[in-house]
Amino acid sequence: MNTVSHALIGFAASSIIFGPEIARDNVMPIILASTAMDVDHIFYFIKHIKPVIKQAKTGHTTPNLQGIFHRVHSQLIFMLLMMVLSFFIDTTLVRIICFNVFLHMGMDALIDCYYHAFKPFSPNLLSIRIFGDKKMRIIADIISVPVLTFILWVI
Amino acid sequence: MQKSAHMLAIAVDLKKHKERAIRAGAIPRMLSAATIIFGIIFAVTTKSYFAASIQALIMLNIADFAGFILLKNKNQTKLYADRLTEAIMFSVMPFPWYGLVAINFMLTIMKVEAFKKVPIIPLKLVFLIYIIFTLI
Numbered sequence: 001m002n003t004v005s006h007a008l009i010g011f012a013a014s015s016i017i018f019g020p021e022i023a024r025d026n027v028m029p030i031i032l033a034s035t036a037m038d039v040d041h042i043f044y045f046i047k048h049i050k051p052v053i054k055q056a057k058t059g060h061t062t063p064n065l066q067g068i069f070h071r072v073h074s075q076l077i078f079m080l081l082m083m084v085l086s087f088f089i090d091t092t093l094v095r096i097i098c099f100n101v102f103l104h105m106g107m108d109a110l111i112d113c114y115y116h117a118f119k120p121f122s123p124n125l126l127s128i129r130i131f132g133d134k135k136m137r138i139i140a141d142i143i144s145v146p147v148l149t150f151i152l153w154v155i
Numbered sequence: 156m157q158k159s160a161h162m163l164a165i166a167v168d169l170k171k172h173k174e175r176a177i178r179a180g181a182i183p184r185m186l187s188a189a190t191i192i193f194g195i196i197f198a199v200t201t202k203s204y205f206a207a208s209i210q211a212l213i214m215l216n217i218a219d220f221a222g223f224i225l226l227k228n229k230n231q232t233k234l235y236a237d238r239l240t241e242a243i244m245f246s247v248m249p250f251p252w253y254g255l256v257a258i259n260f261m262l263t264i265m266k267v268e269a270f271k272k273v274p275i276i277p278l279k280l281v282f283l284i285y286i287i288f289t290l291i
Contacts, residue, residue, distance in 0.1 A: 004195075008285065013195070013198075013199055016199050016203070017198065017199055017201070017202055018202075024237050025196065071268075072235065072238065072260060072264055073264060075160065075239075075242065075260060076257060076260035076264065077259060079242065079256055079257040079260060080257050081255055081259060082253060083245075083250070083253040084291055085246070085251065086250055087250075091249070091250075095246060095247050097245055097251075098242075098246035099198065099243065099246040100245045101246075102239060102242040103195065103198075103243060103245050105239050105242070106191045106194065106195060106243050109187075109191060109235065109236060109239055110188060110191055110192070117231075117235045118231060118235070118264070118267045120262055121230060121267050121268040122267045122268070124231050125230040125236055126231055127180070127184065127232065128184050128187050128188050128191075128232060130188050138288060
């Protein structure tokens with residue numbers, strides 16, 4: 001799923017859970033938490049620019065696209081970090097960050113073709129592919145941005 | 156000419172194999188998708204629509220039970236979906252649940268890595284029991 005959609009879904013879900021005022025006050029943490037996990041794609045994009053352009057046209061993604069932040073051990077470290085942080089900073093902020101990060105992971109797991117979630121421990125490819133492999137995935141990716149923007153505008 | 160025909164045959168065979176692999180994993184995929192979707196519904200409704208969140212929690216436990224019977228807790232996609240769901244559900248809850256989710260992440264890594272018989276805490280069931288006792 002594209003990064004803009006992640007940010008919009010994160011903001012919409014946070015407004016429902018924590019209330020629109022808290023979501024509006026914490027808009028930067030929400031956007032950062034729901035998009036920062038995609039930083040690990042950049043390394044792959046830099047190394048493999050030609051296959052990336054081809055994949056964008058066909059809709060296929062490679063499991064190597066998802067880097068270290070999309071793996072179980074990073075999520076474990078993040079959860080422990082959030083647990084420690086909850087003693088020192090505002091718990092609402094911790095909840096907002098934690099929820100948006102894991103919502104990002106959940107959406108990626110639902111939609112992306114294949115991923116190596118357990119990679120250093122197991123080479124198995126995991127896949128749910130709720131929208132299938134190619135066309136529906138691209139359509140959902142393109143439609144999601146205007147639809148989510150409209151929903152947020154209505155809210 | 157012969158070489159290209161041979162390459163085409165390999166490509167067609169690979170495509171068939173891939174389709175077969177996709178069909179074979181339909182049940183774990185459906186259960187994993189249901190788990191994540193109900194987890195998101197639970198997290199979104201837990202503060203404003205308590206009844207809906209309880210229903211989502213019950214559905215999650217049913218999906219878990221179905222996974223236990225059909226997959227015997229061996230499917231890695233379902234394992235990962237379960238951990239993500241717990242993280243989404245309990246990220247809006249207070250402190251002790253964070254720790255339990257982290258412990259479950261560790262147990263899952265151990266289960267996948269080496270020790271196949273490592274038990275994983277059924278956090279969703281524990282939470283359902285906790286909710287029932289709180290309501291009583």
